[in-house]
Amino acid sequence: MKKNVFYLFACSLLLISCSSSDVNGDTPPDGTNNQWLIPISQVKDGGPGKDGIPSIDSPNFTTATNASFLNDNDLVVGVVKDNEAKAYPHIVLDWHEVVNDEINGTFITLNYCPLTGTAFGWESMSDGTRTTFGVSGLLYNANLILYDRNTDSNWSQLRLECVNGSLINNKPTLINVVETNWKTWKMLYPNTQVLNTQTGFSRTYGTSPYGDYSINNNRFIFRPEITNAALPNKERVYAIIDGDNSKVYQFSDFENGQIIRDTFNGKNYLIAGNEDLIYGFRLSSDHEDLTFEYDFNGTEAFFKDNEGNKWNIFGKAIEGPRTGETLTGAKSVMSYWFAIAAFYPNPEIYSAL
Amino acid sequence: MYLKRLIVTLLISNVYITNAQTCCSGGVPLSNNLGLSQEDKGTIQLGLNYDYNNLNTLNSGSETLNDNSRLRITHAILLNASYAITNNFSVEGLFTWVNQRRKISQFGNENLDQSSGIGDGVLLLKYSFPDVISTNSDLTLGLGTKIPLGSSTELDSRGILLINDLQPGSNAWDFIYWLSASKRFNFRPSLSTSIRFTYRNTGTDNDYLGNSTYKYGNEFQGFLSFSDQFTFLKTLTNPSISFKYRNTLKDQTGGGKLDNTGGNWVFIIPNFSINITPNIAFSTKAELPIYSNVDGTQLTPTYRITSGILFKIKPKPDVLNLN
Numbered sequence: 001m002k003k004n005v006f007y008l009f010a011c012s013l014l015l016i017s018c019s020s021s022d023v024n025g026d027t028p029p030d031g032t033n034n035q036w037l038i039p040i041s042q043v044k045d046g047g048p049g050k051d052g053i054p055s056i057d058s059p060n061f062t063t064a065t066n067a068s069f070l071n072d073n074d075l076v077v078g079v080v081k082d083n084e085a086k087a088y089p090h091i092v093l094d095w096h097e098v099v100n101d102e103i104n105g106t107f108i109t110l111n112y113c114p115l116t117g118t119a120f121g122w123e124s125m126s127d128g129t130r131t132t133f134g135v136s137g138l139l140y141n142a143n144l145i146l147y148d149r150n151t152d153s154n155w156s157q158l159r160l161e162c163v164n165g166s167l168i169n170n171k172p173t174l175i176n177v178v179e180t181n182w183k184t185w186k187m188l189y190p191n192t193q194v195l196n197t198q199t200g201f202s203r204t205y206g207t208s209p210y211g212d213y214s215i216n217n218n219r220f221i222f223r224p225e226i227t228n229a230a231l232p233n234k235e236r237v238y239a240i241i242d243g244d245n246s247k248v249y250q251f252s253d254f255e256n257g258q259i260i261r262d263t264f265n266g267k268n269y270l271i272a273g274n275e276d277l278i279y280g281f282r283l284s285s286d287h288e289d290l291t292f293e294y295d296f297n298g299t300e301a302f303f304k305d306n307e308g309n310k311w312n313i314f315g316k317a318i319e320g321p322r323t324g325e326t327l328t329g330a331k332s333v334m335s336y337w338f339a340i341a342a343f344y345p346n347p348e349i350y351s352a353l
Numbered sequence: 354m355y356l357k358r359l360i361v362t363l364l365i366s367n368v369y370i371t372n373a374q375t376c377c378s379g380g381v382p383l384s385n386n387l388g389l390s391q392e393d394k395g396t397i398q399l400g401l402n403y404d405y406n407n408l409n410t411l412n413s414g415s416e417t418l419n420d421n422s423r424l425r426i427t428h429a430i431l432l433n434a435s436y437a438i439t440n441n442f443s444v445e446g447l448f449t450w451v452n453q454r455r456k457i458s459q460f461g462n463e464n465l466d467q468s469s470g471i472g473d474g475v476l477l478l479k480y481s482f483p484d485v486i487s488t489n490s491d492l493t494l495g496l497g498t499k500i501p502l503g504s505s506t507e508l509d510s511r512g513i514l515l516i517n518d519l520q521p522g523s524n525a526w527d528f529i530y531w532l533s534a535s536k537r538f539n540f541r542p543s544l545s546t547s548i549r550f551t552y553r554n555t556g557t558d559n560d561y562l563g564n565s566t567y568k569y570g571n572e573f574q575g576f577l578s579f580s581d582q583f584t585f586l587k588t589l590t591n592p593s594i595s596f597k598y599r600n601t602l603k604d605q606t607g608g609g610k611l612d613n614t615g616g617n618w619v620f621i622i623p624n625f626s627i628n629i630t631p632n633i634a635f636s637t638k639a640e641l642p643i644y645s646n647v648d649g650t651q652l653t654p655t656y657r658i659t660s661g662i663l664f665k666i667k668p669k670p671d672v673l674n675l676n
Binding site: 041043045047049050054137138149203207210211218225 | 411418419420422423455456457459460462464466509511512514516518519562563564565606608609610611612613649650
């Protein structure tokens with residue numbers, strides 16, 4: 001009996017001793033790469049782990065007429081580079097978040113965060129070398145943190161900056177993208193290519209992995225540090241970013257198609273939009289004297305000016321005496337309101353009054 | 354002698370487990386490993402088990418997707434202890450040590466995150482009503498609580514807080530309700546059938562990620578088991594087969610239900626135990642899913658193996674005093 005009790009006691013001690021073992025994984029902290037530009041306590045493990053949400057590195061495309069997997073109301077992120085148009089549907093991006101692609105010889109990384117509703121395109125470069133980006137599995141203010149596969153540095157998407165790793169403080173070179181519904185995009189660019197669901201991964205495209213998250217204003221999966229009740233959390237707004245500041249424009253400002261001229265942080269902007277699409281430009285002295293007018297009739301032209309020029313949504317003159325000229329796209333993004341308010345606290349909200 | 358061998362074997366295997374460089378573990382099996390039998394007043398039972406839970410199957414609803422890049426493994430060491438306060442009333446405790454692992458194998462790379470430590474525990478009170486249903490039967494009711502003994506603030510190697518799924522503990526108290534019944538048959542008294550239902554009403558972690566809340570979905574489990582006894586090589590053996598139905602509701606965070614959580618599962622559990630001595634038994638069992646229907650897209654159990662030993666320490670029989 002005493003023997004039995006002794007052996008059982010030994011087993012118990014063994015169990016207790018196990019509890020004091022290392023709890024932090026196999027790799028010791030790397031002092032050189034452990035500096036973050038953002039508070040590390042606000043960097044969250046999103047759950048799937050690094051590459052648990054796999055980027056698409058060999059994207060496959062189809063034509064607009066063959067894109068039967070898309071509904072007219074499905075949102076897409078659109079890019080035009082040297083007259084080649086590509087659309088990246090949310091229903092695919094929801095499951096992958098990052099697409100490493102090539103358009104006319106330019107390598108781009110199209111990235112989208114379903115939790116903040118933000119999409120950017122940027123050059124696939126890090127440290128001067130071509131690279132691809134992946135999903136780090138980390139979030140900051142509920143927003144995607146990418147990593148580059150060249151240096152393993154971490155990049156905050158909505159902050160537009162490398163926040164950890166050897167490239168800390170580096171900023172990506174942005175490529176203009178717009179976000180609109182499929183119906184509008186294919187009217188603008190009927191010859192567009194569309195990222196299709198032949199991704200090489202088995203996923204239920206068309207079913208959001210986040211349920212009603214995109215429309216439920218009360219729902220957060222990861223709550224940001226700062227919230228702002230000025231607008232509904234999940235309202236999609238167009239945000240111009242300048243340094244640490246932002247100014248947002250609502251779809252309600254563009255009913256029936258509108259052109260807005262505005263000043264933000266001492267810079268002049270032109271913002272064109274309707275109920276489905278908003279995009280803005282920073283006006284240079286060459287274009288400040290023009291008078292612009294909304295002019296979307298289901299073709300590529302989106303607005304026109306008093307000189308008879310017609311401009312597309314990316315600010316390229318496609319008809320008229322200034323054909324070939326390009327307005328400078330604003331540093332901007334479509335975003336859920338809460339995300340802009342978290343990254344760029346107290347953003348201005350445009351009002352026509 | 355047997356006991357010595359077992360202890361030595363266990364010590365060796367435990368050292369291997371804690372130092373193993375291969376990955377694998379996930380999901381702490383609390384409700385699964387409760388349920389020591391009701392014994393005579395004063396009997397102490399101690400169980401020591403190792404549990405390996407492998408989740409490497411990605412499901413969308415009941416459809417298995419062709420993707421095994423994600424692996425979740427939970428290694429757990431489970432210490433059960435029970436004491437029969439009376440012939441019908443017992444108290445049981447379950448204490449755990451867990452190692453949670455998440456390994457992603459993608460694009461030719463492997464990324465491993467893990468945590469280890471003391472996990473949550475359970476305290477369960479049970480009362481048995483013998484022969485209420487019929488002769489040679491038992492009906493047992495139980496009430497318990499899951500105690501958040503485990504840490505929920507473990508960091509990864511960079512100092513980033515791991516997701517709650519990878520934490521050893523849940524930082525929430527749960528209530529556990531227990532109902533079981535068993536029946537031994539007259540035509541073969543060693544043959545018995547039993548049912549067991551547990552319902553876990555989960556509590557809420559009110560300090561989730563420092564600014565939110567998290568509640569795991571309530572869980573229902575039902576077991577139907579058949580067991581018998583045989584003598585094999587002069588040793589008493591107990592093979593059994595169980596079917597388990599498990600239902601969990603969706604988790605909730607920040608006041609909303611979380612997609613890709615919750616679901617329904619049916620498992621088959623073959624179990625084999627051997628009585629090394631009258632008071633020491635070794636058992637091993639596997640838990641294999643035969644039906645999985647998850648909400649949304651989820652990693653779902655692939656298999657689970659549990660092995661361990663059970664010690665019974667019975668009180669000395671009363672000596673009749675003729676004086």
